[in-house]
Amino acid sequence: MLYPSVDKLKTQIDSKYSLVALASKRARQLHEHGDEKLDKYVSHKSVGRALEEVAAGALKPEHQDEFAIYEDEI
Numbered sequence: 001m002l003y004p005s006v007d008k009l010k011t012q013i014d015s016k017y018s019l020v021a022l023a024s025k026r027a028r029q030l031h032e033h034g035d036e037k038l039d040k041y042v043s044h045k046s047v048g049r050a051l052e053e054v055a056a057g058a059l060k061p062e063h064q065d066e067f068a069i070y071e072d073e074i
Contacts, residue, residue, distance in 0.1 A: 003042055004055035012054050013061065019054065022061050026050035 006016075013019040027046040029035065037058040041049045053059040 003048075004051055008055050009051060012057060018061055022059065023047060023050040023054060026053065026059055 009019055010016075013022065024047070027050040030046040030049055036049070037053050038049075038056055041052055043049050043052060050059065
């Protein structure tokens with residue numbers, strides 16, 4: 001059984017693609033900087049911890065300007 005479940009995660013984020021993108025960025029931040037948002041985690045790995053933050057509502061996707069050009073797009 002996976003924790004947190006996909007059903008619980010889908011209540012916080014509307015698409016699986018957005019969930020994967022958000023969790024991967026947050027997992028990298030956790031791995032590199034270790035700035036944790038929750039007091040206690042079940043998972044020992046950064047991806048699992050990022051998903052736990054999404055399930056707890058501590059991590060939300062940022063809405064970006066569709067006309068802005070970001071560094072990774074150049």
